[in-house]
Amino acid sequence: MNKVVKSIKEAITLCGLKDGMRISFHHHLRNGDHVINMVMEEIANMGYRDLTVNASSVFDIHAPLITHIKNNVVTGLEVNYMGAAVGREVSSGIMQKPVDFRSHGGRPSDIENGKTPIDIAFIAAPSSDNMGNCSGKYGKSACGSLGYAFVDAMNAKKVVVITDNLVEYPLYDFSIQETYVDYVVCVDKIGDPTGIVSGTTKITRDPVGLMMASYATKVIQSSGLLKDGFSFQTGAGGASLAVAKYLKDIMLKENIKGSFGMGGITSYLVDMLEAGCFETLMDVQCFDLRAVQSIRDNPRHREVTASHYASPSAKSAIVDNLDVVILGATQIDTDFNVNVHTDSNGFIMGGSGGHSDTAAGAKLTMIVAPLTRARLSIVVDKVLCVSTPGNTVDVLVTQRGIAVNPRRGDLKERLLASGLPVVDIHDLKRIADGITGVPKEVKLGSKTVANVIYRDGTVIDKIKNTL
Template identity: 60%
Template sequence: MGLDKTVAGLAQALAEAGLRDGMTLSFHHHLRNGDGVLNMALDGASSLGVKGLKVAASSIFPVHAPLVGHVKNGTVTDLDVNYMSGPVADLVSSGGVSSTVTFRTHGGRPRAIESGELSVDIAVIAAPTCDCRGNISGVIGPSACGSLGYAMADAAHAKTVIAVTDNLISRVVPASIDQSLVDIVVPVGSIGDPSGIVSGTTKIPRNPVALTIARYAASAIDASGLWREGVSFQTGAGGASLATALYLREIMVDRGFRGSFAMGGITSQMVRFLEDGLVDNLYDVQCFDLDAVRSLGVNRGHVEVSASLYASPGNKGPLVDDLDVVILGAAEIDLDFNVNVHTDSSGRIIGGSGGHSDTAAGAKLTVVVAPLVRARLPMVVDRVIAVSTPGSTVDLLVTERGMAVNPSRPELKEALERAGLPVFSIGHLRDIALSMTGIPEEVRPQGRVVAEVEYRDGRIIDRIRAIE
């Protein structure tokens, strides 16, 4: 076996890694709501009697509900995340975490790790396939998740790296994270629940509001002049975004041109772009479905990228800086085009930046797609509850009732108007929303600051308060 780094059990591994009170443990979120590793590691830490840990997890999902207990018993005192939803987010919103949570972005997190600003003592890496030396791949195994892009900075910079795997094989080649970075390998029965990791396939919505938004968005992107030979783009896995990409694809096929690359979280839809020859490359920081996982394993043009290469403003040229078009969602957008993806309209934490502000900063055209009204509340507001993405990096809002262009982009506004698209001021869209919802009760959270929103470059751009 040569270099055998296997250790029986995560608690034992954490003990060997020298886990002590106050340390920082990091986790990646490619297993999403199927992840079993974060809970397993914190149970292990708790069994060792350790207190005051910081959990630096790229994202936290409902499956991580047991973390609530670890906060309550003092095992964990600090959270550093790019995104959180579910019971842990609710705990933070209710003021149940006494320290202030740091919200980063997908690009800001590797920047902070690489610069030493976020120092990780122990990185715990969920490894869908691993060998005894610590060579890791996400492409195969019962819990295959595809790309391991978010774990790469952690693996490269943490003092100790523990790989946790439910598929120990004799040798992993090629490795996404290699043996030169990994200290300990822990074989376990299961690292997660495959049904929560990736969906079998990502479905295009039939919801008429989403389809209307998508038609408008595709037309606007086309009218911008950027949807042309060699275009690079990122679309999300949300319904309107998927539908927009479908319309954009039709434009490509009809006019017979090809894009250069698509990137971000990769869906089967993007795989179709690649396999049908409509783009040359997919840059993949995370796979959203099984088809993306398969493609990453077989297509030379589909490459795994680190979160740093994807989006960090600290390196010499992240891929986001090369984006022509990005399509993003929003929980709220305000009259200055600031976007909130951290909280819902009541101020409750429901997400986080992820790569939202990174791609918005990099892309030539940042399009926010969202329904004008959601749960009987206006999506366009005077002032967002939390600024996730500064309005200066958002060019266009598209809703089912029309679109609004950032005043800093008059030439874009002209182009859309020339194309006969329904362009309004964002204030007008707010008024339409209010006419549908009535003026809602002002519900800005008034509690203490429970979280800080750190922009990708390290500046704190907003603070989130507890709901009282």
């Protein structure tokens, strides 16, 4: 038996694709991914229509999707994150049916419970054998963890692995196993390595960013959570990385033995693992080359599935055991609701990813952001889109002060006792408006272009078209 077929076209035919079906993709190759475009071009050429694309994320490299949408090849889109290139077009109203946004935990949950059954999953794999045992850790297009792809492999009716590195059977260090895979296609190139992972991720040198990072670190210290058994997640932004570096120094100096780092793994979390700050790293996605190398070589650096990471319907998930998470925001309102879906003009340029999942799970959810960006205040009266509800957000750290959610009076007391500059979030907004002036309200249309589906399945917001 051999599952290798000659081309993507042959795999599509053998899988029995029909108009109206739902097909899926993962985003581990990020902005270097060629697989979505290759598969969709083939599908368009074969004359299929009315497909729903369920992808864990789409990036700017996937701009050809816009043409497939305009030609009615794609009429449904379900994602956890959408880059500005496709987002701008969706915001202008090119789709008849609204996009469904989920979170990194909500997506696998809805695939498993049958709300979004996948007909065919196309899984980009940096290495695979001829039976479909595959991994992201090896090959010229290595991306590390394949965490988001497991749910697709385990639940889709048909599964096609697309690789550019076909190896001898068996690929012993597989992530996804052959039992789920129907066909394997070998192509020249599944992606562009420079877009898949960053060569390096660097901490910020901007004094404002470093000041925010310093405050954020002190908030963690003062929270009472930084002790043996500490668990932590942060993103790849420059200020977030600076917090990781500051935390490492403190943990080493005070001999604190943490439990795990979660992510979105960067070299800074790998440094913390190797220095003994954590017992293990739980990795759903690698952000840089060092993380890829670490997940391959260090058995304490574990690959985890999206369900294990964040699913709200799993019997338990890692986010439920998280002490501290550091998150970003394009806007936060005076009720602490956070927008990470749209920019200040209402154009889609992001998505929850794991934002709302980790916020719901973590004991301390911290938003770290500069008070103003280019004459726009981060703090607003009402966010243009609620991505993460304010009742799951504990504290906002800016360079001009730290605002604590009134629900967390205990935390406010601790921060005040540590001498940190705690301010009311309404005062932060006044400070920002004093710098920028009072902005005119942005007017949006009446057509819903996207639904934001919270991890519990409720639609927490509807994104309207831009004018």
